[in-house]
Amino acid sequence: MxxxxxxxxxxxxxxxxxxxxxxxxxxxxxxxxxxxxxxxxxxxxxxxxxxxxxxxxxxxxxxxxxxxxxxxxxxxxxxxxxxxxxxxLHKNIAELALSLDxxxxxxxxxxxxxxxxxxxxxxxxxxxxxxxxSMSATRLAVQHLEKAADYFNSEGSPANEADCSAQMAELLADSGDLVEAAEIYDKLAELAWKHEFLALGAKTKAFRACLCRLAAGLELRMDEMEKRCPSLTGSDECTLVKSLDEACDSATVDAAIRQFGRLNQADEWTKRRLDAVRGKRAGPRLA
Incomplete structure (x- = not known):
């Protein structure tokens, strides 16, 4: 043979x-x-x-x-x-990597x-x-989602770019890279505001950026955030993050979350960030 x-x-x-x-x-x-x-x-x-x-x-x-x-x-x-x-292909690789994980x-x-x-x-x-x-499955997924987002951007496909970037941010936040996740959500909020067909998601992305910053113990800079994403202003999400930013203990955090929960159902990702914010109230705020 x-x-x-x-x-x-x-x-x-x-x-x-x-x-x-x-x-x-x-x-x-x-x-x-x-x-x-x-x-x-x-x-x-x-x-x-x-x-x-x-x-x-x-x-x-x-x-x-x-x-x-x-x-x-x-x-x-x-x-x-x-x-x-x-x-x-890069997007498919990310999906397979998460399946492996x-x-x-x-x-x-x-x-x-x-x-x-x-x-x-x-x-x-x-x-x-x-x-x-030698790379972890989650980090491999993030790497390939980033490549996919870059290529979708070069091809003028903002919806696909946003989808990949949103998956990246979720993974990064859950793996503890909150600052990087916040930066991606910031960019997604701006991208959504620039494209009419993505505009409905602008407030959610801005809200998630705020939660990541709070969970990391960082300053919110809400005035800047509201300028970049006007749909956040006056919303329940905006009220919540402002209350969390001003909270000095876990009891105040819990009160703000309960108030938000009267009219809103937090998803599991949001609940994990809120738990992290509650834990941060006991420690010093980073600059």
Missing amino acids: ASWFSKSPEKLVQSANKLKQQQQWLQAGDEFCEAAVLYKSKDEVEVANCLRDAANCYIKVDERYAIMAMEAAAIIESEQGKFQYSAE RKKPRIDNWLSIGGALDMKRQIRFRQFCQSSR
């Missing part, structure tokens, strides 16, 4: 498709990746297509292989100026399940990109 490097990429793709029909997902993914290697010096479009196909196979077996294939495809798509395609695998050991094929895969993927194997 001829070794894979003596085959043509076309025959490898045919073989991969047959393996797909037999639901031999790992082997099919390998064949698609091997075809991508052989296409590399001939046809970059086919390289990206093969890597996408490989990812779709690997995802049936282990998302870590799919992530590596998608990372490689995203780089090639961006090099070809196909930023919309690259953005979608929920499963709690050994994310630091991407190549843990393939036996003798591990080294071959490692060498193969390194021909396309250096995968960030």
Whole structure:
């Protein structure tokens, strides 16, 4: 039997498709990746297509292989100026990374399940990109959401850009990076105010920026915030954050939250930030 490097990429793709029909997902993914290697010096479009196909196979077996294939495809798509395609791949990578985080695998050991094929895969993927194997799943998701947002921005797609940035901010806040999350929410509030079809979300983004700043023990600067986001002014959310900013103990915080809760239902993300604000009242405020 001829070794894979003596085959043509076309025959490898045919073989991969047959393996797909037999639901031999790992082997099919390998064949698609091997075809991508052989296409590399001939046809970059086919390289990206093969890597996408490989990812779709690997995802049936282990998302870590799919992530590596998608990372490689995203780089090639961006090099070809196909930023919309690259953005979608980065967004998909983030979703897979979060799926891995929920499963709690050994994310630091991407190549843990393939036996003798591990080294071959490692060498193969390194021909396309250096995968960030030492990164946590959450940080990996944030990294790729940021890339997706940048590419959506370059393609003039503010709704998709905002969606990715909002996911980034949520993850950063939950992982303790409150200042960075607040900065992203600030930018999202401004972006929403500039685009009529996003305007309904401006107040929510500004509110979340305020909660992140309060949870981090930072000064609010409400006058500046209300200038950037007029829809926040006079709202229940504005009243709440002003009350929280003036609160000096947890009892005052609880009273403000109860008042807000009479007419508003806080979501789980907001509740987590409010709990953090309650904890901060006992400590000094940062500058």
